[in-house]
Amino acid sequence: MFKNIFVRSCVICGKIAQYYCIIHCTFEYVFDFILCSGPSMEPTLFSNDLVITEHISRNRKTIQKGDVVICLNPRKPGDLICKRVLAFEGDRVYVDDKNKYEWIPRGHVWLEGDNKENSIDSREYGPVPYALLRSRVVWKIWPMQHMGWMRYPGDC
Amino acid sequence: MMWRKVLVGTATLFIPVTITTLDLFGYVAKVEGASMQPVLNPDTEKRDYVYLNKWAAHSYRFERGEIVSLLSPFNPDQTLIKRIIGLEGDVIRPINCKEGSVTIPEGHCWVEGDHHKQSMDSNLFGPVSLALIVAKASHIVWPPHRWQRLKPIHPNLDRYIMQNHTTDDNLF
Numbered sequence A: 001m002f003k004n005i006f007v008r009s010c011v012i013c014g015k016i017a018q019y020y021c022i023i024h025c026t027f028e029y030v031f032d033f034i035l036c037s038g039p040s041m042e043p044t045l046f047s048n049d050l051v052i053t054e055h056i057s058r059n060r061k062t063i064q065k066g067d068v069v070i071c072l073n074p075r076k077p078g079d080l081i082c083k084r085v086l087a088f089e090g091d092r093v094y095v096d097d098k099n100k101y102e103w104i105p106r107g108h109v110w111l112e113g114d115n116k117e118n119s120i121d122s123r124e125y126g127p128v129p130y131a132l133l134r135s136r137v138v139w140k141i142w143p144m145q146h147m148g149w150m151r152y153p154g155d156c
Numbered sequence B: 001m002m003w004r005k006v007l008v009g010t011a012t013l014f015i016p017v018t019i020t021t022l023d024l025f026g027y028v029a030k031v032e033g034a035s036m037q038p039v040l041n042p043d044t045e046k047r048d049y050v051y052l053n054k055w056a057a058h059s060y061r062f063e064r065g066e067i068v069s070l071l072s073p074f075n076p077d078q079t080l081i082k083r084i085i086g087l088e089g090d091v092i093r094p095i096n097c098k099e100g101s102v103t104i105p106e107g108h109c110w111v112e113g114d115h116h117k118q119s120m121d122s123n124l125f126g127p128v129s130l131a132l133i134v135a136k137a138s139h140i141v142w143p144p145h146r147w148q149r150l151k152p153i154h155p156n157l158d159r160y161i162m163q164n165h166t167t168d169d170n171l172f
Helices: A002-030 B002-025
Strands: A031-035 A051-056 A070-071 A081-087 A092-094 A101-103 A109-114 A132-143 B026-029 B051-052 B068-073 B079-087 B108-112 B133-142 B160-163
Touching: A002 B002, A031 A132, A081 A092, A092 B051, B002 B079, B108 B160
Parallel strands: none
Antiparallel strands: A031 A051, A051 A132, A070 A081, A070 A132, A081 A109, A092 A101, B026 B051, B051 B133, B068 B079, B068 B133, B079 B108
16 A cells, blocks of 8 residues: 555656656747746837747757847846847947947847837847847737737748 | 657657756766866877766856856857856956956856967957856766866966955855
8 A cells, every 4th residue: 555655656756757857848949938027128029928939940040130039148147138139240230329330249149129228238238149049039929919920020 | 559659758758858857967078179278188189078067057156266168159059168267346367468457247257278378268258148157067077087076276366456255155
């Protein structure tokens, strides 16, 4: 009887571990859910919007200019930021005015929020390493009235 | 029927469990290059294998002198192994500058290889974000006679202009 309970609880723990691992792999390598917070991506995304992001184009390096991405915050490790990719390595970005520009170094991207007045982004901390990118926003799922695919210029 | 069972078992059990274990706890990696001599790869012909402890790096709390592995800021596919020299708030003079200094910004660190002449490190690309660090190198595991724990060696540089100790209590 006692042995029976022991065996059963071991089986249940094993199953829980197995499902944890499957979920971990899915969320780390395929897609995951992100709850946005903060005003920096208005009017594209608002605080408390729920989005689906995918990791495949980040890992295959097919992220394009104009994509909205989730990135590790270079200033606060462990935090995530949501910004739009505006430029890649080798591009030239104008900062402040039309005379001052900055070259994006190898392996870096330039990120900016859509809400230019209220966003802490590459304009403040400079180009961000591509290695810090995590995923690309593909679908808004909440709130209901904004549900749908993200529209990108590269899509047909 | 048997084949199907093996296939489903592999897809739902062995692959996810292996990947998750490697992601959470770490893995053993071969050290390439001479940038960490003499601690790693003292003999240029032979390669050391180190255990990269990912669990220890999850909190992003590091101290000066620890050996870490980080993604290269220049190439997301390349992993570097370096020693942490400076943390947020430190002021350091880069090795190739006679004068001048770099203040390490919030959430960043200064990494260098022990073998300065053969190392691509912060002296080239400047302070790096702690978010690029993926693991702490905690042990040399292969070859067997080289088995040892890698203890932090506190760098004693004359290039420190200031060390910021106000953030040290965050370590614990």
